Amino acid sequence: MEKLLLIGIDTRSMLNSALKLEYDIYSTSYFSTSDTPIIKNQKIVLKENDGESCGIFEDNFDSKSILELSQDYIDEVDYIIPISGVSPTDFKRSDQKKILGNKNVENVENKFKFYNEIKNEFLTPLTFCISDIDEALEIKNEYPKVQFILKPLQGSGGYGINLLNNDGNLKLNGDKFIMQEYVTGINLSSSVLSSENESKTIVNSRLLTMNDLGNKNSFIYIGNILPLTDKSIMAKVDDIDKITNEMKSTSENLIDRFNLIGSNGVDYILNEKGLYVIEINPRIQGTFECVEKAFGINMLEAHIKACQGKIIDMPKAKYYTYKKIVYSPTRMRYVPLNLDNIYDLPHVGSITEKDEPLLTIIDKDTDFEKLFEKVELTSKIVNEESRKAQPDA
Secondary structure, X not given: OOEEEEEEOOOHHHHHHHOOOOOEEEEEEOOOOOOOOOOOEEEXXXXXXXXXXXXXXXXXXXXXXXXXXXXXXXXXXXXXXXXOOOOHHHOOHHHHOOEOOOOOOHHHHOHHHHHHHHOOXXXXXXXXXXXXXXXXXXXXXXXXXXXXXXXXXXXXXXOOOEEOOOOOOOOOOOOOEEEEEOOOOEEEEEEEEEOOOOEEEEEEEEEEEHHHHOOOOOOOEEEEEEOOOOOOOOOOOOOHHHHHHHHHHHHHHHHHHOOOOXXXXXXXXXXXXXXXXXXEEOOOOOOHHHHHHHHOOOHHHHHXXXXXXXXXXXXXXXXXXXXXXXXXXXXXXXXXXXXXOEEOOOOOOOEEOOOOEEEEEEEEEOOHHHHHHHHHHHHHHHHHHHHHOOOOO
């Protein structure tokens, strides 16, 4: 039996799908949730223990440590699928040949190279590459009417993004950033399956960040709702079919342009000026389980088949699905919750720090309003119970 390694921040959802396929599965992840399947060949960076803190993800996560931990697996397996948090470019060139998916992603993951590649053909935010705050403030003075944000040159999940103000107190720590026009509007995303010869948009979705839910100027990813309709977009728009068709055409064009294969995502912001292209995620996206629940397919199998040259026939969506990551409202010690739509669960007794990812809500329903109500009620319960579960010290 061929051996397949899943490697990234959290492999839980992919493991559930992988175990239905004819592979000997290996896994290395940063997080170890209590609902992650336990398999023979499995390594985890974060060990959660009763009464101990899980720490701060941004401070502790390092893709290099996952790769170092996985080297014997990498040597042993036939195939590798990198998930969010690990880039194909992180692997040694000799190991990249095992990757089921994209290998050359430099012009996509480097946000400034991506901007320069597409700026003359697509609507994009004005973007500059900077290495110090003084340079950023000089550019800002040249464009006094433009609000800018600073983003890491490479990164995902909305981490490390900040509004640029005039105080100059923001530190870049020698890293390169992009300075990008802050475009307000509706966050959207396309999920595309592609082979070397064909690209097919399988679904468009409403992408959610903390900013969408009232946490002003926080751009951290918290979930998706799909498929995209006049209801699930959660905003007044004139012609949803026109929007979804434009997303489909643009996404497939971009995926073909950058010669990407497998499952890839394209993120947008929609406002009165049109559909802004923001970035491409050249890997399986956070919509993974939502797509599986909405369409009744094995998304990992669809990704593998696309990498091997075959795009599956997509059925119509049977359900709306809504994924929402809950970030802990306080420092709390996890106690079991009697809810049937929560995933990525901490180990009982482990401590989650304030504003760190706590768990994920995922649900489905044929009625969008009922689905939204269910997920928001669950979110309210989780937050209320979290506030009751603060550790003694």
